[in-house]
Amino acid sequence: MMEINRIRIMLTACAFAITATACTDTKQPQDIAGPAFAQSGNDAKGKDADDGDKGDEDDDNTVYEQVEFLGNPLVSEVTIVKANHDRYNRTQPYNTAEFGAQSLAFINAFRGTQPEVASTLGAVLYPDMLIVESGRNPATAGWLSWALANGWGGRKLADDVVDAGLSAIFGTVLTATSPYCVSGQLPLCTDNVPANDKAFSNVFPYLASPTL
């Protein structure tokens, strides 16, 4: 029974991880978000003021309210219960007192006998920002490299953050052994999708052209 529960916890964590990495998050009701997102391109009548320079000036008096927030990949989606997601999206990196504790509790739910996993991840993922150590060698850039490898940090397009996240939580990134899997290996420390389907460019804007 305990074994089953452990697997269940593990899978729940994976669920969060994969949901997270599918880049989805709490969304906003469309009716308060303005016009429908997929506007028709049917403006052939030419009446829109956006054709010329008129109408291009923003209203400087508009007050904008934050509705979505993202720093490190996986943090909120993996370690914050979904009931709190909307509140997390309205927070800022320095609000660690509330959410950091939740993240630690989540990780300790399945790595409780190896508390260094939660404490290390908590320290590198909070405050929740992508940390860049720009004084270090740019060749060492990569997600969490600033903390784990004395590197530049940040997050590169090609970084396999799914495997990195799964391996940190379930694998042997932060411990010599793990009851779940060896980092980067099946069953649950890799999804075996190591790269994007399209190659990234070496020239601006770097992301591949869209599929049309």
Add this chain to the structure above:
Amino acid sequence: MQKWIATRARPLAAVALVVLAAAAIKARTLTASDHQDTPLVEMSPRFDVNDVYAFPSPTNPARTVLVLGTASPVTPAQTPSFTFGTKDQELYQIKIDNTGDAREDLVFQITFTGKAGKQKVTLRGPVKPNAVGTMNTLVGGKKIKGNTNTIITAENGIKLFAGPRDDPFFIDLEQFFRILPDRRPEAGPLSTITQGPLTFRPATGPNPAVDFLRGINDMAIVIELPTSMLANAATNGRFGVWGTTSRAR
């Protein structure tokens, strides 16, 4: 949602591709709905921040590239008519803490005007925000302005691009549902997935892992600038980066 699938299906000749594409859309949508507070609300994917990136320019390590990916999944059929936010309605921001207190010292503010296919983008920053926190107004000062889907190069060394790109993220989402069918969507092809072994798929073989986001686009904002415009000597060049979206009150 059904409309998405119909739209997506039309330009694709192969039935198999249609099924896969519909499955992808369904999966992403319903995965998102996993986080909804109520099942009834219609979603506005423009507010969805998919991913934030920060990396050195591959060709000039003294420059930093910042990416804010939004709105995925955008299907190929949707892409030509898809828009960023509308005038005075949505604000996209990339925020920088370079003093070590996890509060923004510099912000990039990106706004859009115009209709699909001819939107214009305006970039403010990097500049000190009018206010720290979740309630923001547009900052004054120099603006960079131009057409979406175009590389804009400003005098101060900043490059800007805003437009549809291939979603740079990659994951075997389908196999996840086999591992945990409890999370599968309620309708569409993925809804029929049943419990499989508790493992992701091997890289090769008869049933290999698949990037479920292949051929799916996002709406990306890419900014490149000299790293010196972000770094602060007082913190030895260390800075933090995050992205937000906001709606007009």
